[in-house]
Amino acid sequence: MTETLDTTGTPAEIAGSTMRAAVVTEFGAALQISELGVPLPGHGQALVKLETTGVCHTDLHAAQGDWPVKPQPPFIPGHEGYGTVVALGEGVDDLQVGDKVGNAWLWSACGECEYCCTGWETLCESQRNGGYSVNGSFGTYMLVDAAYAARIPDGADPLEVAPILCAGVTVYKGLKESEVSPGQWVAISGIGGLGHLAVQYARSMGMRVVAVDIDESKLALARELGAEIVLNARTADVAAEAHKAIGGVHGVLVTAVHPQAFGQAIGLVRRGATIVFNGLPPGDFPAPIFDIVLKRLTIRGSIVGTRQDLTEALDFYARGLIKPRVTVARLEDVNDIFDRMRRGRIDGRMVIDYRDDS
Ligand SMILES: [Zn+2]
Ligand SMILES: [Zn+2]
Numbered sequence: 001m002t003e004t005l006d007t008t009g010t011p012a013e014i015a016g017s018t019m020r021a022a023v024v025t026e027f028g029a030a031l032q033i034s035e036l037g038v039p040l041p042g043h044g045q046a047l048v049k050l051e052t053t054g055v056c057h058t059d060l061h062a063a064q065g066d067w068p069v070k071p072q073p074p075f076i077p078g079h080e081g082y083g084t085v086v087a088l089g090e091g092v093d094d095l096q097v098g099d100k101v102g103n104a105w106l107w108s109a110c111g112e113c114e115y116c117c118t119g120w121e122t123l124c125e126s127q128r129n130g131g132y133s134v135n136g137s138f139g140t141y142m143l144v145d146a147a148y149a150a151r152i153p154d155g156a157d158p159l160e161v162a163p164i165l166c167a168g169v170t171v172y173k174g175l176k177e178s179e180v181s182p183g184q185w186v187a188i189s190g191i192g193g194l195g196h197l198a199v200q201y202a203r204s205m206g207m208r209v210v211a212v213d214i215d216e217s218k219l220a221l222a223r224e225l226g227a228e229i230v231l232n233a234r235t236a237d238v239a240a241e242a243h244k245a246i247g248g249v250h251g252v253l254v255t256a257v258h259p260q261a262f263g264q265a266i267g268l269v270r271r272g273a274t275i276v277f278n279g280l281p282p283g284d285f286p287a288p289i290f291d292i293v294l295k296r297l298t299i300r301g302s303i304v305g306t307r308q309d310l311t312e313a314l315d316f317y318a319r320g321l322i323k324p325r326v327t328v329a330r331l332e333d334v335n336d337i338f339d340r341m342r343r344g345r346i347d348g349r350m351v352i353d354y355r356d357d358s
Contacts, residue, residue, distance in 0.1 A: 014038050014047065014087055020357065021076045021139025022334045027065030030335045031077075031138070038141045041089035045143050048101055053137035054080030054162040055329075055350045056193070057257060058105065058280070060338050062132050066282055071132045079105045079130035080165040081137020082158055083354075092146040102150035102165040103130040103137050105304045109148070121306050138334060140354050150310050153318035163193065163324040163349040164317045166304065171198035171253060172313040173305035174278045175205060178251035179298075182206025185249040187242065187268045188227070190256030191218040193349040194278060196325055198253050199225045201313075204321040210249055212238055212261070212268070221325070221347065239267030249273065257344070259283040266291060266299075274298040326351040 017038040022031040041047045059077040061067055085099045095101065109116050109124035116124050128145075130136045135143070150165055171194050180186040180202075187210040188198045195213070202209050203226040210229040211222030219230040229245055231238040242248055248270030254261055255278045262285035265275050275297065291297065305313065316322050325348025329337055337350045 014040055019140040020331060021135075022331055023074050023076055024063045024071070025074045027063070027070070027073065031063060031338075033332055033334075036139070039135070039143050041087055041143055043089050043091045044146055045089040046085045046092055046095050046101065046146050046149065047087040048081070048083040048103070048142050048144055048149075049086045050081050050083035050137055050140055050142060050354050051158045052082045052162045052354065053078045053352050054166065054193075054326075055334070055337050055341070055352065056080055056166045057341060058166070059131060059136075059138070060341050061280065063338065067280075075132070076135040076137075076139050076142075077131040078137030078139070078142070079103055079107070079132070080162045080167070081130075081142055082152060082156075082162045082165070083142075086141075088146070095146045095149070100152040100156070101144055102152055102161070103142055103144050104148070104150055104165050104169070104310060105129050105132075106306070107134045107148060108145035111147075119306065122303050138331065138352070140357055148307060150307075150314065153314055156314075156318065158355070159326050159328060159351050159353065160324045161314070161317060162351050163197065163326065164314055164322065165310070167194045167349060168197050168201070168317065168322065168324070169305040169310045169313040170194060170278055170302070171255065172201045172316065173309045174198070174253045174255075174276045174302040175202055175207070176309075177274070177300055177302045178253055178276045179274050180207050180251035184208065184251070185210060185246055187212055187249040187252040187265070188222070189213075189252060189254045189261045189265055189268075190279060191215075191222045192255065192257070192344075192346065194255035196221055196225060196348055197322060198255060199227050200322045201316060202253075204316055210242060210246070210268070212264075215344070218347065233261070233264060238264065242268045252276065253278060255279045257281050259285050263287070266297065269295070269297065271295040272297075274300060277301045324349055328353050331357070
């Protein structure tokens with residue numbers, strides 16, 4: 001199909017233009033590739049013509065309605081979208097047509113609550129989430145809130161930069177939250193879309209890395225990316241191995257998608273450690289109170305990152321320290337990507353490329 005909007009589009013010219021998008025019409029059903037009207041940017045918003053978007057596990061959870069707070073179908077998932085600003089709503093003075101931007105899970109926040117005012121905008125109770133409570137990047141156009149859109153550094157590769165917008169910032173923030181110092185050991189549990197970036201961020205932050213997974217090929221990737229110790233949780237007693245090799249780790253970042261990995265993480269650590277949960281499998285895990293108290297363990301959740309965290313995470317990428325492994329797909333592949341995700345059959349990150357779509 002042809003898109004009539006060009007890069008000098010104004011809201012008046014956008015009216016009547018169409019876009020293609022993958023739409024969740026019903027939880028658990030296949031997404032429908034639909035032709036929709038291009039949305040008009042409202043006050044403080046910008047319209048973005050997408051070039052690429054990563055596909056995050058959260059998008060799958062959104063489409064399945066897995067979490068207690070659910071999005072409202074029909075909606076367009078996606079919060080790792082990268083593209084070009086093609087039109088501005090009123091009241092936008094710090095973005096211009098032609099700027100490269102991204103959307104993120106933290107699509108916007110109130111800017112005024114206790115959390116927003118103390119550097120914890122990711123906890124804002126009035127936040128809006130990309131591809132969840134606001135339409136996201138699984139389409140050829142999307143809206144962003146100009147105050148919250150990620151500014152993409154010059155020279156970014158459209159395919160590689162997309163996963164930084166959620167997976168990258170999420171693990172970067174999670175590693176900061178682990179309070180592991182340079183030279184200390186961090187275990188990265190789960191070497192998928194998040195974990196393979198976490199190994200690289202941890203190394204760039206001066207941490208020493210133990211990688212834990214149940215798949216030998218993912219452990220081989222972790223070793224290639226700089227993990228010094230790799231442990232297969234399917235074939236080895238990873239807690240015993242970690243203690244034998246290095247006396248336990250100083251912190252753990254759990255990116256795994258299986259609840260078992262969460263309880264297991266506690267066995268990997270030495271005393272005083274912090275265990276950070278990034279992954280979001282449905283369910284609970286058993287927490288040994290005795291160990292937590294006697295070993296002064298901290299168990300902490302960490303959700304994406306602030307705009308400042310995202311700027312920093314993008315800067316690590318722009319300086320060549322982070323190289324996301326991406327597999328390129330098309331919008332029509334979205335249901336197949338979700339299938340592969342359910343079966344754990346994705347190495348690195350799937351990225352949808354729209355650049356041949358127009
Ligand atoms: Zn995500
Ligand atoms: Zn707020």
